[in-house]
Amino acid sequence: MTKVIAINGSARKDGNTAILIRRILEELENEGIETELVQLAGKRIRGCTACMKCFENRDRRCVLDDDIVNDCIEKMAGADGIILGSPVYFSDVTAEMKALVDRAGFVSFANDGLFNRKVGSAVVAQRRTGAMHSLDTLFHFLLSADMIVPGRQTIGIGREIGDVDKDDEGIASAKNAGRNMAWLLKAVSR
Numbered sequence: 001m002t003k004v005i006a007i008n009g010s011a012r013k014d015g016n017t018a019i020l021i022r023r024i025l026e027e028l029e030n031e032g033i034e035t036e037l038v039q040l041a042g043k044r045i046r047g048c049t050a051c052m053k054c055f056e057n058r059d060r061r062c063v064l065d066d067d068i069v070n071d072c073i074e075k076m077a078g079a080d081g082i083i084l085g086s087p088v089y090f091s092d093v094t095a096e097m098k099a100l101v102d103r104a105g106f107v108s109f110a111n112d113g114l115f116n117r118k119v120g121s122a123v124v125a126q127r128r129t130g131a132m133h134s135l136d137t138l139f140h141f142l143l144s145a146d147m148i149v150p151g152r153q154t155i156g157i158g159r160e161i162g163d164v165d166k167d168d169e170g171i172a173s174a175k176n177a178g179r180n181m182a183w184l185l186k187a188v189s190r
Helices: 016-030 053-057 069-078 095-110 131-144 168-188
Strands: 003-008 034-039 081-087 119-126 154-157
Touching: 003 016, 003 069, 016 034, 016 081, 016 119, 016 154, 016 168, 034 069, 053 095, 069 095, 081 095, 081 131, 081 168, 095 131, 119 131, 119 168, 154 168
Parallel strands: 003 034, 003 081, 081 119, 119 154
Antiparallel strands: none
16 A cells, blocks of 8 residues: 655644645545654654764664654655655754754665655745745755655645644645645556
8 A cells, every 4th residue: 555654843743734744644545545644743853963874784774763763764765655844943944854854864875765766745834934945955855865746845824833724825735735646656656
């Protein structure tokens, strides 16, 4: 069965970023695609130390093994599609999301491209500005990992939890992203 893993980089569990991600996941589930949401809220994640042990070990793991990153890498490697979501923090993704993509990226490169040809999507929740830069950060990871990115990505506007539900265009964009991702996942699985 086709599976998509979504990772919410927000410090607020079930906040606006999770709401947007869930709208995408609903569309995928409507197409019979299995989904899972991992939320980084409350998890301590260390940044990459550039120790290069992943290139020595080549065991599909980061040598820093005291946080959730290796679990995320394993889930990402086992999925057909990956959704990364983050709120905008000072015009970029959260520190937790950046640490995840840095470490997962190194591990992927060290292991002959763990995420090659997976379908990837990005989601950003913003209050005012910084969405494009945040999306750019996520796109750089997805594209550097040789993933396939379908169409328009999702930006939602809201500050307090639930505000993004009032952003009709953002919700429509999330649903469209889910439909595009489902279509592409089915097309590449033939």
